[in-house]
Amino acid sequence: xxxxxxxxxxxxxxxxxxxxxxxxxxxxxxxxxxxxxxxxxxxxxxxxxxxxxxxxxxxxxxxxxxxxxxxxxxxxxxxxxxxxxxxxxxxxxxxxxxxxxxxxxxxxxxxxxxxxxxxxxxxxxxxxxxxxxxxxxxxxxxxxxxxxxxxxxxxxxxxxxxxxxxxxxxxxxxxxxxxxxxxxxxxxxxxx
Amino acid sequence: xxxxxxxxxxxxxxxxxxxxxxxxxxxxxxxxxxxxxxxxxxxxxxxxxxxxxxxxxxxxxxxxxxxxxxxxxxxxxxxxxxxxxxxxxxxxxxxxxxxxxxxxxxxxxxxxxxxxxxxxxxxxxxxxxxxxxxxx
Numbered sequence: 001x002x003x004x005x006x007x008x009x010x011x012x013x014x015x016x017x018x019x020x021x022x023x024x025x026x027x028x029x030x031x032x033x034x035x036x037x038x039x040x041x042x043x044x045x046x047x048x049x050x051x052x053x054x055x056x057x058x059x060x061x062x063x064x065x066x067x068x069x070x071x072x073x074x075x076x077x078x079x080x081x082x083x084x085x086x087x088x089x090x091x092x093x094x095x096x097x098x099x100x101x102x103x104x105x106x107x108x109x110x111x112x113x114x115x116x117x118x119x120x121x122x123x124x125x126x127x128x129x130x131x132x133x134x135x136x137x138x139x140x141x142x143x144x145x146x147x148x149x150x151x152x153x154x155x156x157x158x159x160x161x162x163x164x165x166x167x168x169x170x171x172x173x174x175x176x177x178x179x180x181x182x183x184x185x186x187x188x189x190x191x192x
Numbered sequence: 193x194x195x196x197x198x199x200x201x202x203x204x205x206x207x208x209x210x211x212x213x214x215x216x217x218x219x220x221x222x223x224x225x226x227x228x229x230x231x232x233x234x235x236x237x238x239x240x241x242x243x244x245x246x247x248x249x250x251x252x253x254x255x256x257x258x259x260x261x262x263x264x265x266x267x268x269x270x271x272x273x274x275x276x277x278x279x280x281x282x283x284x285x286x287x288x289x290x291x292x293x294x295x296x297x298x299x300x301x302x303x304x305x306x307x308x309x310x311x312x313x314x315x316x317x318x319x320x321x322x323x324x325x326x327x328x
Contacts, residue, residue, distance in 0.1 A: 032319075033323065034320050034324045034327065037316050037319055037320045037323065038316065038320075040316075041312050041313065044312055045308070045309050048305075048309075048312065052301065052305070084312070088311055088312065089308075092304040092305075092307060093301075093304060
């Protein structure tokens with residue numbers, strides 16, 4: 001549900017989304033180094049595929065987002081990575097849309113950046129887990145706010161959406177905590 | 193606690209319509225109603241209806257009802273000639289369903305994943321080249 005489709009939002013909202021995304025992309029891509037690109041690509045491909053992993057919740061399902069883990073692994077480059085991943089998801093899986101690409105990147109990329117800054121305070125698996133859980137929660141929150149700003153009849157479903165994403169929050173927090181724990185032991189320099 | 197869990201499950205069941213993945217809508221023509229009338233507006237009651245396939249063979253036949261209508265189930269993709277005869281009067285019309293056949297073709301998901309990874313590798317290559325050039 002964090003992927004908003006074409007035609008749902010009012011033009012001024014998705015245009016604003018593109019403007020915000022363009023500004024953040026400009027600042028995050030300014031200092032990119034050639035040796036970072038392979039890592040960004042690999043994490044982006046994981047993000048790209050993660051949306052196909054559906055976690056069944058009752059009769060419906062939600063999918064992994066992995067935005068928090070991206071923030072921890074890539075730092076500020078998580079934002080362009082989310083952008084590229086969402087672009088490919090929109091083109092190939094029809095998750096989300098082209099007009100909503102900007103706003104969807106804001107919804108998932110900004111929590112990724114927040115997760116990165118939380119993780120920087122103390123680099124251990126527990127903060128990683130908390131940061132990643134929070135990133136999913138914030139992504140759902142931002143999506144809900146955007147939909148409500150667009151006047152989508154949404155108030156009741158927003159609450160249900162949060163409930164539906166509780167398992168995702170938990171799953172991602174646990175998975176990310178283990179990933180970070182392993183990486184801290186095995187290959188510390190991978191973590192941003 | 194138990195009540196809470198039941199309430200949660202009920203809530204989750206309500207979440208069904210907000211599933212966020214790709215959605216489809218398609219249509220199917222399951223019944224065709226033909227109606228027949230005489231010049232001036234009088235309905236053709238119990239007229240003989242014959243429906244022919246595009247190759248000329250008889251598909252279904254029957255009689256119009258009180259309202260001059262006759263219903264039949266078509267096969268999608270076929271076109272029909274409907275002939276109504278009643279007391280020496282005859283009229284015909286064509287029902288074309290060949291354009292009503294909408295098939296949404298979807299590539300298997302693994303092909304999409306592979307193509308996505310291909311795009312990513314290409315992007316990584318292009319951006320590496322760009323960054324390396326800029327450095328020099």
